[in-house]
Amino acid sequence: MTSTTSRDSAQKPRLLESRRVLTLILLAAFVGSLLNLDWTTGFIHSGGIDAMGEFAKALFTLDLSADTLTSAISASWTTVAYAVAGLTLALLIGIPLGAIGSGVLTRSPWLRVTSGGGTRFSLAFFRSIHELVWAWLFVAAIGLSPMAAVLALAIPYGGILGRIYAELLQDVPDAPLRSLRSTGASEWRVFWYGRLPMALPDMLSYTFYRLECGIRSAAIMSFVGLGGLGHEIRISLDDLAYQQVWTYLLFLIGLVVIVDVWSTMVRRRLSE
Amino acid sequence: MALLRTREPETLYSAASCSVSLTAVSKQYGVKEAIFPLNLSIDAGERVAFLGPSGGGKTTLLRLLSGQLETSTGTVCLCDRDLSTMPTGRQVSQLVGMIHQQFDLIPNLSALQNTLAGQLGEWSLIKSLVSLVWPMNRDIGLSALTRVGVEGIAYQRAGSLSGGEQQRVAIARLLVQDPQVILADEPVSSLDPARAGEVLQLLVGIAEEAGKTLIASMHSVELAREHFSRLIGLRNGAVIFDLPSHEVTEDMLHDLYNLQGLRSET
Numbered sequence: 335m336t337s338t339t340s341r342d343s344a345q346k347p348r349l350l351e352s353r354r355v356l357t358l359i360l361l362a363a364f365v366g367s368l369l370n371l372d373w374t375t376g377f378i379h380s381g382g383i384d385a386m387g388e389f390a391k392a393l394f395t396l397d398l399s400a401d402t403l404t405s406a407i408s409a410s411w412t413t414v415a416y417a418v419a420g421l422t423l424a425l426l427i428g429i430p431l432g433a434i435g436s437g438v439l440t441r442s443p444w445l446r447v448t449s450g451g452g453t454r455f456s457l458a459f460f461r462s463i464h465e466l467v468w469a470w471l472f473v474a475a476i477g478l479s480p481m482a483a484v485l486a487l488a489i490p491y492g493g494i495l496g497r498i499y500a501e502l503l504q505d506v507p508d509a510p511l512r513s514l515r516s517t518g519a520s521e522w523r524v525f526w527y528g529r530l531p532m533a534l535p536d537m538l539s540y541t542f543y544r545l546e547c548g549i550r551s552a553a554i555m556s557f558v559g560l561g562g563l564g565h566e567i568r569i570s571l572d573d574l575a576y577q578q579v580w581t582y583l584l585f586l587i588g589l590v591v592i593v594d595v596w597s598t599m600v601r602r603r604l605s606e
Numbered sequence: 607m608a609l610l611r612t613r614e615p616e617t618l619y620s621a622a623s624c625s626v627s628l629t630a631v632s633k634q635y636g637v638k639e640a641i642f643p644l645n646l647s648i649d650a651g652e653r654v655a656f657l658g659p660s661g662g663g664k665t666t667l668l669r670l671l672s673g674q675l676e677t678s679t680g681t682v683c684l685c686d687r688d689l690s691t692m693p694t695g696r697q698v699s700q701l702v703g704m705i706h707q708q709f710d711l712i713p714n715l716s717a718l719q720n721t722l723a724g725q726l727g728e729w730s731l732i733k734s735l736v737s738l739v740w741p742m743n744r745d746i747g748l749s750a751l752t753r754v755g756v757e758g759i760a761y762q763r764a765g766s767l768s769g770g771e772q773q774r775v776a777i778a779r780l781l782v783q784d785p786q787v788i789l790a791d792e793p794v795s796s797l798d799p800a801r802a803g804e805v806l807q808l809l810v811g812i813a814e815e816a817g818k819t820l821i822a823s824m825h826s827v828e829l830a831r832e833h834f835s836r837l838i839g840l841r842n843g844a845v846i847f848d849l850p851s852h853e854v855t856e857d858m859l860h861d862l863y864n865l866q867g868l869r870s871e872t
Contacts (some may be wrong), residue, residue, distance in 0.1 A: 399786070461744045509706065509708055509710045510710045510711060510712050511775075512710070513705075513706060513710035513783035514702060514712070514723060514726065516672060516674070516695075516696060516699060516702075516704050516728050517699050517703065517723060517725075517726050517779070518695045518697075518698070518699025518700070518726065518727020518728070518783075519695070519722050519723070519726035519727055520695070520731075522731055523729075523731065523734050525725045526721075526734060526735060526738060527712060527715070527723050527726060527734070527738070528712050531712050531714040531715050532712060532714060534714060535714070553776065569854065586783075
């Protein structure tokens, strides 16, 4: 029925179709916000243009002194350590909760709804709060310790991974699973022998993407004082030492690129 | 298979005679009649092929026999046991195993692990998990792969194998599962003609050798006549003929696939 109605409306475009209405509302909001801007005082404050120029110029006069480089390397190490530890913990949350939340471990509809629903709700709760907010909470609770950073990263990332894993595990083609079931395998064995192996390449590739995000997040999180690249960037920004800021930024970019290359290599090996 | 392992004597089932019987079995999908009430009995060790146009009920009938579908009316008995009263997937899997047109292997696991998956119904969860990393009962798997002629690719990913090799691995998995009745849903339809003949020969040979009952739906009339002793023509969910292969005439086959007749009936 739905397919015929949508085909009908495609033939006779209606002005008040819900999609159009939404487009119009968004367009109106955009135009409205433009009109509401205070154009007379300009976007940026008076010294803004100069500051931007200086910041851009600093890229060509990088601070490559031994001091800065050692602190950049040690800060990079801290950031990577936070990201890896956080993601590892996130995997411990995401894999089991994702598997339960996908509802594929049981054939009982009742269990599927209760355990699946409950798990998906907690996953949604974990990820709907941003890692920066979790960081504030944990710094308040346990002080400026690496544990705060790792936990702050692990919880929302666990929520995100769990949700994506659940979807990937559900979307596996059904026919090979059916033939596993016909050998007498329970849903648990079907999970380990069918669903997981078939979903694994996509899960892995998404996990790598999350590691990349984790490095950026770990850098940003250290703005609250937890050490790492973000912490150094903030100190250098406060000192208006743009040359140093660029050095740290390039280290951050370098880390992300390394993870990207690594994930490409792993994925290529998997698909062989 | 007796060749592959010695099974503990099963008191409930005997390997010697495992017949299949359908009594007043029918199947409806909503208001549509997929299978009209029919009786059918197949002796132990018989090799039967279902023929007929697509949508005629071949696959539905096989799925009813495998317990994947429940009958709307009537009973399916395997080895004199009512299929609907058998509680667990494991018990059913000892009686009946199925292979499909699309092989249905797990592409990311090795051929050997796909083969050994035939024992998943009997392994404990721990043993199954260990076997994912370190294949258990490797010799059973390897001898099954040797029997189907592909022992050389035991450690390759199933997804990287050719169609013919994949179907052989699927047959090896069936050997390891060791059911009494083998169901095959168009087992060679996605293979080229040369490969199709070879693989079917292998399947039939194995069934014969171990005295298994083999029931297949077949797309190719020629292959069905060549390899099966009894042919059952199905159209619109009803049995059109049920005869020994050599008694099936061209006229009967013509009527079975006749488009004119199909159109007037549907």
